[in-house]
Each structure stands twice: as structure tokens, then as C-alpha cells.
Amino acid sequence: MSLFSHKSSKREWKPLEDHSCTDVPWLLLFILFCVGMGFICGFSIATGAAARLLSGYDSYGNICGQKNVKVEGIINSGLDLTHKKYVFFLDPCNIDLVNQKIKSLALCVSACPRKELKTLADIQKFAETNGSALCSYELQPSEYTTDPRAAKLCPKYPVPESAPIPFFHRCAPVNISCYAKFAEALITFVSDSSVLHRLISGVMTSKEIIMGLCLLSLVLSMILMVIIRYISRVLVWILTILVILGSLGGTGVLWWLYAKQRISASAVETQIAKDNLQALLIYAISATVFTVILFLIMLIMRKRVALTIALFHVAGKVFIHLPLLVFQPFWTFFVLILFWTYWITVLLFLGTTGSPVPNEEGFVEFRMVGPLKYMWWYHVVGLIWISEFILACQQMTVAGAVVTYYFTREKRNLPFTPILASVNRLVCYHLGTVAKGSFIITLVKIPRMILMYIHTQLKGKENACARCMLKACICCLWCLEKCLTYLNQNAYTATAINSTNFCTSAKDAFVILVENALRVAAINTVGDFMLFLGKVLIVCSTGLAGIMLLNYQRDYTIWVLPLIIVCLFAFLVAHCFLSIYEMVVDVLFLCFAIDTKYNDGSPGREFYMDKILMEFVENSRKSMKEAGRGGGAESRELKPMVGADED
Numbered sequence: 057m058s059l060f061s062h063k064s065s066k067r068e069w070k071p072l073e074d075h076s077c078t079d080v081p082w083l084l085l086f087i088l089f090c091v092g093m094g095f096i097c098g099f100s101i102a103t104g105a106a107a108r109l110l111s112g113y114d115s116y117g118n119i120c121g122q123k124n125v126k127v128e129g130i131i132n133s134g135l136d137l138t139h140k141k142y143v144f145f146l147d148p149c150n151i152d153l154v155n156q157k158i159k160s161l162a163l164c165v166s167a168c169p170r171k172e173l174k175t176l177a178d179i180q181k182f183a184e185t186n187g188s189a190l191c192s193y194e195l196q197p198s199e200y201t202t203d204p205r206a207a208k209l210c211p212k213y214p215v216p217e218s219a220p221i222p223f224f225h226r227c228a229p230v231n232i233s234c235y236a237k238f239a240e241a242l243i244t245f246v247s248d249s250s251v252l253h254r255l256i257s258g259v260m261t262s263k264e265i266i267m268g269l270c271l272l273s274l275v276l277s278m279i280l281m282v283i284i285r286y287i288s289r290v291l292v293w294i295l296t297i298l299v300i301l302g303s304l305g306g307t308g309v310l311w312w313l314y315a316k317q318r319i320s321a322s323a324v325e326t327q328i329a330k331d332n333l334q335a336l337l338i339y340a341i342s343a344t345v346f347t348v349i350l351f352l353i354m355l356i357m358r359k360r361v362a363l364t365i366a367l368f369h370v371a372g373k374v375f376i377h378l379p380l381l382v383f384q385p386f387w388t389f390f391v392l393i394l395f396w397t398y399w400i401t402v403l404l405f406l407g408t409t410g411s412p413v414p415n416e417e418g419f420v421e422f423r424m425v426g427p428l429k430y431m432w433w434y435h436v437v438g439l440i441w442i443s444e445f446i447l448a449c450q451q452m453t454v455a456g457a458v459v460t461y462y463f464t465r466e467k468r469n470l471p472f473t474p475i476l477a478s479v480n481r482l483v484c485y486h487l488g489t490v491a492k493g494s495f496i497i498t499l500v501k502i503p504r505m506i507l508m509y510i511h512t513q514l515k516g517k518e519n520a521c522a523r524c525m526l527k528a529c530i531c532c533l534w535c536l537e538k539c540l541t542y543l544n545q546n547a548y549t550a551t552a553i554n555s556t557n558f559c560t561s562a563k564d565a566f567v568i569l570v571e572n573a574l575r576v577a578a579i580n581t582v583g584d585f586m587l588f589l590g591k592v593l594i595v596c597s598t599g600l601a602g603i604m605l606l607n608y609q610r611d612y613t614i615w616v617l618p619l620i621i622v623c624l625f626a627f628l629v630a631h632c633f634l635s636i637y638e639m640v641v642d643v644l645f646l647c648f649a650i651d652t653k654y655n656d657g658s659p660g661r662e663f664y665m666d667k668i669l670m671e672f673v674e675n676s677r678k679s680m681k682e683a684g685r686g687g688g689a690e691s692r693e694l695k696p697m698v699g700a701d702e703d
Contacts, residue, residue: 075481078557079488086445086491093402093438096431100405108408108422112143112164112225116193117412117420120164120225127412130420132193140164142220144190144227146211161209161419165190168227173215176201190215265605266618273598273626277633280590281382284372284637293365296354299589302596303347309603310340350592353585368586370668371640377467378457380475381640385632388450392443399439406432440501444494451545451639452490453478456552458643462651463553463664481552489551492558493544500540504533543569545639549646568649576645583641591630598626 100106111121116132118124121141126134147160166188173179173190183189183197191200192209200206216229314336317329375381410424424431456478464470471477482490511526543562546569550561569576602622651664 075485075555077485077488078551078555079486079492081488082492082495082558083488086441086488086495089438089441092434093442096435097398097402097405099428099431100402100409103409106405109404110224111141113162113408113420114143114164115162115419117422118164127414127420129414130412133412133420135193137164140166140188142166142168142225142227144168144211144218146190148216148218148227148229161192163190163192165227168218168220169215170217170219172217173211174213176206176210176213179210179213179215265602266622269598269602269605269622270625270629272601273594273622273629276594276597276626277629278382280594280630281375281633281637284368284375296589299350299593299596300354302593302600303343303350306596306600307340307343307347309600310336310343313603314340368583368641370644370666371637373666373668374458374461374640374644375637377461377470378474380473381454381457381636382633384450384454384475384636388446389632391446395442395446396439399435403435406435437498437502440505441494441498444497444501445491448490448494448497448544448548449482452482452486452548452552454636454639455545455549455643456481458640459549459552459647462644462647465662465664478552485555486548486551489548489558489561493547497537497540497544500533500537504530504537507533542642545642546646549643553647553650565646568646568653571653572645572649579641579645584638587634587638590634591627594630595623595626599623 107119107122111119113119114132114137116130116135117127118133118135118137120137120143122138123136124134142165144163144165145160146163167186169182169188169190173182177200179190180197180200183191183200189195189197190211191197191206195203195206195209200210216231218227218229220226221228314333317333317336320329406424408422410422410428412420413423415421423429453475457474460474460477461467461470507526507530511523511530514522514526543566546565547558547562550556550565551558554561554564556564599619599622602619606618648665
């Protein structure tokens, strides 16, 4: 034990004193991987996938809007379709859910039918008037009503009104009933197709309200961040009281609306009224159960609320000095959206990449053969790794900025923009560490996703034992992923402090966290719960506003889907903003633990922390002792801090 202590004391932490490049081989590996992603994109474009995706192609392998090369063994291939720029499906609603494609003959046409065509005569007239033949290339417009082959080679009528999809040159039906049928096939719990149609129409009718409520949730999240900055001492009690009042008020309003609508529904019996009444009953019961559970949790946690007040106060100081931290979710989300857009675009390219191959129906499909067909897997791994890399860059940026704040004794000597300084250190020194940490998460995510896919594919086929084992493996991998994510975040903090590589930082952070296990449990439990209350407050406020607004449309709109969409968006926005606050709290705690371990308040080894954070840990020690969970380790950890208080 003494040997370990001697070894660990050789390399003391020197915050912000040394900067060196970390995990360079992993950065080179990540760059090579990104080059591979670029090769996939370039290959798909070079093989004509981009032209087939954007311009579209017919069932014979012809790209619309250009001259084509003859495909051996395929009739109607190699046509000059320079003036036919749009893809038209003879039966656009015939969708194959298994193979995820439209099971319909596709043709290149000059124009999409902008009005419904009810008979072959209408189709013939449209072709003669607009010069756009909607039947197969073998038939001339004059033969539409006389040739018996027209039953198979002409579109299924009535031909719905359609319009070209912007940038993709496909004729798509204007009426959403076709898409409703597609969604109906995916959503198996809806037994009555009319219910789904009414749900979709409810969303379309309430789209302005939905957009307004989503904006409201964004504004509420920003306001909550401002409140955290300026009134952190009273924030916890304000949140607690507001959540109590909000949950009670929301539950009461739901029961009141249910009782009111039940009376009015007895007079006017319509299907929409019955659906709204049933939805209100479900909402009211769910809100009641949620309120009871919430009160029980708050009753159990009430003794630890005082600890969170001090913790939030220190984190609030960080946001006062580093206001740009509030905008971290925006740029991270923006970068993720850009990458996901690129990834989906390349994925669509891959869907049309390959050589033309005749299928069993005599039409052309583009398929990749040989090793190239495994590019899909490489592309999927790229989605996970690069997404995790972007999120890890955010964690490292936040950690670097907070570390700079904590270990700068004179706050007036802080850099002009600590966030930009942190980004600069990340780009110059630590991209390899971020690449390695994100790859470790990727290694855990991929097996879990594979097991989830297997579980979905075997649903209803496997026995109970196999189903239980699959779920257990998925659950274990999920728990491992969460633990590694938490350890990675602390490893990034250790790297930002001491500029060490990922493995060394992860080991040092793990040792610190184990030494402060009880304190970590207290902070994470109380702090995370209070941030959860903030999310609940935003969701409840947005949901309550949605109920009051949608109540005015109850006679002709179903609430269910609009309200669910609004509440999910509100939770997502609140989570994005408050996760930054949670990240700051975790970084502050690790900095404090390192501070107390390697400094004792003596000359040359002065503490970096402020008095508020010292009081927080002192209160934490007292609380744990009262709960009977304090011990020798806790007393040993706090000795330096007591000396600092005396100084």
C-alpha cells in the first residue's frame, strides 16, 4: 500500500501548467477513418448514385433528364429522356414495408399530374395536352383506350393529384391518405384506420399551436438558465414549490376538463368527442400517479435539499463568468445536424450505388457486389463514432472552460473567452483523447444495437429463456455504456487539468471518484434530481399551455398526438440545456476533489476553491454522518479543508 502511495505521489497534478499532445495515434486513426467515410461518399458519387438519387431513375435503369446507356437484357433501357425530368410511380401507395420500397413500375415523365385523373380517357387527354405520357414507353398516347395492355402498363386509376418533390424530381401524391396508410402499417397498435387518419389530421390542424408551444419550451429553458445564474440560492426551493403547485394544478385541471367534457359529451356524441374524453381520462390518471410518486420522492430527499443549494450557487458563479456555456447545446446540435444530414445523404447515395442487375420481375435494380457491399457497415459505424466524437468534443470544451475558471485564483485574470481558449486547447492538443474516448463508447453501443435488432427480428419467435437472456444482455450493455460515459467525462476533465493521455486520465479520475464515492453519490442523487425537477417544470408548463390552447379546438381536433409531440420536444430542449449545468457540476466536483487531495492550504499549496464550495462539502460530511454512512475515509478527506477554514 505504501508503494502505491509513493508511486502516485511522484506525479502531482499541475493544473494548466503543462500542455502536450495526447493520444496522437488515435487521432491519426480517426483521421484515417474519416478519410474512409469520404471515400464512400466519393465512390457513390463517381458511380452515378448522386445523379440517380437527385434526378431519379425508372424501372428500366434510365436516369431521368439525360441520355442513358443500354443495359444488356433489359428492354426500354438506354433511352434519351432529356425532356422527361420527373419520376412517376404507376401505383405510389403500393409500399413494400419489408424491403422498404415502392412496389410499382416507375417511369420518367415530362410533368406530374396536377389534378386527379379518373379514367384512361383522362390519362390520354393529359398526355396529349401536356406531352407527359403516364403509361409505359411501349404504348403511344393514342393506344391508351384501345390497347388491352393498358390495364398493366398504365397507372392505377384514379390517378391522384401529385406534385414534384423539391430537388428530388419525384411525383408524390398531394393527398396524405397514402402516407397515412403507410404509417398505419407501421403502428401496429392502431386497429381502426380511421383513428390514425384523425390523429394525422389533428397534427396538421394544430401545427401553428405545436410550433408556438415548441418555441415556448425553448424560451422557458433559457429563462431557467438565467434563474440558475442569478438566484441559485433560492432556486431549489422555488423549483420544489413550483413543481408541487404545477403537478397539483395540472392534475386538477385535467380532472376538471374531464368532468366538464364528460357532461358535454353526453349531449353531443361524436367519435372525436369520445376519443378526447378517453384521452383526458388517461392523462388525468397518469398525472395523478405521477404526482403521488413525485411527492414520495421529494419527501425522501428533503434532508438533502440544502446541499444542492450550495452546489448550485457555485455552478451559478461559473455561468456568470462563462455565459457562453449556455449556448453550447446550440452549436453541438448544429454540428450534429450537419453531420447527420451528410450521413443520410451518403446513405441515400449508397441505396442507388452499384451495377444494374435485372430482378425477378424483369426490372433493373442497382446492387453492390463483392467487398463493396460491406460499405454499409462502415458507414453505420461512422455514424456512431463521429456522433460520439462530436458529443465528446462538447464535454471536453465544457470541462476545459470550467477547469480554467476553477484553477484561476484571480478571476479577473481569466481569459477573455475561456470557451474559445478551451476549444483552442482541444484542437491543438486533445483531439486524440476525444477520439479514443468516443471509440470506447462506440464499441459498447454497436453490440447493444445488434442485440436490440436481433431481439426485434425474433419478436414472437424465440422462447422465454432466450428473450430474457437477450434483454439481460441489452440491459447490462446499457449500464456499462452509462458508466463508461460518466468515466469518460471525468477522464476528459482530468486531461484538461493535467494534459495526460486518456488511459492515465481515466485511471486518475477513477481513483479520485472511488475515494469520494459517498460524496459522489450524494451530489449525483440530489443534483440530478433537482435538475430533473427543472425538466419536469418545463414539460408541465408547456403541456399545461398546450392543454389550454388545444381545448379550444376539442370539437374538431384530437389532442393526443399534438400534445405528445409538444411534451417530447419540451423535454428534449430542457434536457439539452440542463445537461450542460449537470456537466458543470460534475467538473467542479472533480476539480474540488483533486484540490483537497493535493493541496493543504500551506504556503505554496494553497487551495483553489472558494468558501461556498468548502461549506458544501462540510455540510455533506455532516449529513452523511447523521445518516450513519460516514466513516474514517470521510474524516480523512476533510482534514485539509478544516485547516483551510481555520486559515
